[in-house]
Amino acid sequence: MTSTTYTVIFYLFAAITVFSAAFVVFSRNVIYSAFSLLFTFFGVAALYVFLSADFIAVTQIVVYVGGILVLLLFGVMFTNRIMMTDLKTDVLNIVPGILILVATIGGLGYIFLNRADWFVTSERLQGSVVERIGFETMSRYVLPFEMASILLLLALIGAAFLARFDKPGKSEQ
Amino acid sequence: MEFLTTIGLDHFLIISAILFGFGLFAVVTRKNAIVVLMGVELILNAANINLLAFSKYNGGMEGVMFSLFVIVLAAAEAAIALAIVINIYKTFNTVDLPSVDSMKE
Numbered sequence: 001m002t003s004t005t006y007t008v009i010f011y012l013f014a015a016i017t018v019f020s021a022a023f024v025v026f027s028r029n030v031i032y033s034a035f036s037l038l039f040t041f042f043g044v045a046a047l048y049v050f051l052s053a054d055f056i057a058v059t060q061i062v063v064y065v066g067g068i069l070v071l072l073l074f075g076v077m078f079t080n081r082i083m084m085t086d087l088k089t090d091v092l093n094i095v096p097g098i099l100i101l102v103a104t105i106g107g108l109g110y111i112f113l114n115r116a117d118w119f120v121t122s123e124r125l126q127g128s129v130v131e132r133i134g135f136e137t138m139s140r141y142v143l144p145f146e147m148a149s150i151l152l153l154l155a156l157i158g159a160a161f162l163a164r165f166d167k168p169g170k171s172e173q
Numbered sequence: 174m175e176f177l178t179t180i181g182l183d184h185f186l187i188i189s190a191i192l193f194g195f196g197l198f199a200v201v202t203r204k205n206a207i208v209v210l211m212g213v214e215l216i217l218n219a220a221n222i223n224l225l226a227f228s229k230y231n232g233g234m235e236g237v238m239f240s241l242f243v244i245v246l247a248a249a250e251a252a253i254a255l256a257i258v259i260n261i262y263k264t265f266n267t268v269d270l271p272s273v274d275s276m277k278e
Contacts, residue, residue, distance in 0.1 A: 007178055014188050018188065025198050030207060030208060033208055034207075034211070037215075041218070047188065047222060052229055063245075079262040092204055096202075121232055125228055125229045133241070151246070155250075162256035
């Protein structure tokens with residue numbers, strides 16, 4: 001792949017990511033926001049491939065698109081009476097919000113480009129990262145790995161407990 | 174022109190800054206709790222891009238592992254937050270955050 005193609009594809013996915021993220025934020029319709037978030041997640045996964053983290057890109061698609069986005073859509077469907085309301089959501093604090101948006105992007109961009117002195121070495125992460133993730137997970141990061149599994153179990157039990165319909169304390173009264 | 178044609182660390186950092194700004198904007202301005210959650214997901218994605226970019230341009234594996242754990246935590250956070258939002262809806266009959274103003278049922 002020549003350098004020009006690489007650059008063009010990078011800018012394509014960067015544009016998809018940024019514009020769909022803007023649509024998520026500025027759209028008034030919650031369903032439109034949720035479906036636009038799909039394109040943001042796919043664009044971010046493509047950017048992960050550019051950063052040679054192929055396993056993270058696949059995980060991003062499986063977990064975010066297959067899990068979190070479906071969960072958010074369920075949330076939208078559950079919490080709006082679709083027949084009665086038109087799924088619009090209001091916006092408040094619009095002027096401070098725009099100020100914060102501009103200040104954040106401008107400040108972070110200025111610091112990243114002009115002020116920061118990153119520790120960039122000549123080494124690059126290259127090739128597939130799957131095998132190294134396996135080794136790291138089972139050696140240096142085995143404690144966080146196990147803690148993440150315990151946390152996921154706790155989150156599963158907690159979410160099922162919080163979201164169920166009849167609480168036992170209420171039905172006794 | 175040199176900056177535009179050779180993709181480097183700065184390009185990924187700028188994309189992550191833009192995503193972070195949009196996520197913060199959604200958290201600050203939107204009334205619907207679900208859209209606020211979408212903003213939080215955008216912020217987490219921005220952090221992930223940063224971690225992976227530094228990992229790529231440093232040759233180390235730390236950022237890759239951290240981004241994996243961030244994805245795990247994001248999944249747990251989304252599940253718990255959606256359960257809380259559904260409870261808020263059952264109590265207040267709305268998910269608009271300004272109208273959620275009491276802690277009693």
